[in-house]
Amino acid sequence: DAKTTQPPSMDCAEGRAANLPCNHSTISGNEYVYWYRQIHSQGPQYIIHGLKNNETNEMASLIITEDRKSSTLILPHATLRDTAVYYCIVRVAGNDMRFGAGTRLTVKP
Amino acid sequence: GAVVSQHPSWVICKSGTSVKIECRSLDFQATTMFWYRQFPKQSLMLMATSNEGSKATYEQGVEKDKFLINHASLTLSTLTVTSAHPEDSSFYICSASNTANTEAFFGQGTRLTVV
Numbered sequence: 694d695a696k697t698t699q700p701p702s703m704d705c706a707e708g709r710a711a712n713l714p715c716n717h718s719t720i721s722g723n724e725y726v727y728w729y730r731q732i733h734s735q736g737p738q739y740i741i742h743g744l745k746n747n748e749t750n751e752m753a754s755l756i757i758t759e760d761r762k763s764s765t766l767i768l769p770h771a772t773l774r775d776t777a778v779y780y781c782i783v784r785v786a787g788n789d790m791r792f793g794a795g796t797r798l799t800v801k802p
Numbered sequence: 803g804a805v806v807s808q809h810p811s812w813v814i815c816k817s818g819t820s821v822k823i824e825c826r827s828l829d830f831q832a833t834t835m836f837w838y839r840q841f842p843k844q845s846l847m848l849m850a851t852s853n854e855g856s857k858a859t860y861e862q863g864v865e866k867d868k869f870l871i872n873h874a875s876l877t878l879s880t881l882t883v884t885s886a887h888p889e890d891s892s893f894y895i896c897s898a899s900n901t902a903n904t905e906a907f908f909g910q911g912t913r914l915t916v917v
Contacts, residue, residue, distance in 0.1 A: 725904060734893070735910060736806075736808070736908035736910045737897075737908045738908070739905050739906075739907060742905055780845075786904040787834065789848055790899075791848055792848075793845060795845060
């Protein structure tokens with residue numbers, strides 16, 4: 694599976710949108726982009742995933758560039774409970790999921 | 803989303819003993835389950851992939867005789883840490899995936915402390 698590159702940390706003001714970038718320049722055509730987050734001492738929580746089109750659910754939006762080499766996870770109105778490590782992963786459906794270092798997002802009051 | 807239950811949430815054991823961790827998919831059939839280990843301030847590291855009814859595939863550097871994985875049914879996989887030592891103390895996490903589900907769902911993790 695292709696690797697991803699994420700900034701190690703980001704801050705966001707409470708109530709503002711948090712935009713988390715991810716580069717996956719070697720992604721192949723059948724690999725999805727997944728986002729998970731991990732709050733301290735818990736298992737990863739699924740957020741969203743997509744293949745080519747932008748996706749939105751109750752938690753977040755996923756914007757994938759046309760060439761699919763990068764994506765952005767958007768939390769529209771960040772709250773203190775969104776403070777977590779966010780992982781961007783590319784994966785063929787059904788294959789193992791390998792985690793990079795992720796982005797530590799800190800939402801500040 | 804689908805639910806994956808991991809048990810126990812935490813366990814303390816004496817050095818030299820064995821510990822079994824269970825991972826269950828509660829509302830879907832998991833043809834494949836994955837086991838991860840996470841040390842403090844580090845990311846999740848894949849240990850092994852288990853497919854129902856067949857032997858697990860271990861990642862390089864993971865001792866298969868120490869970390870026994872059994873995936874006897876479509877809803878249950880177990881990880882047994884044999885002859886545990888303090889350096890095995892870690893956060894162990896399982897996930898389950900059905901190829902019909904494009905996402906993988908994670909258990910809540912098991913904190914193992916070997917004393």
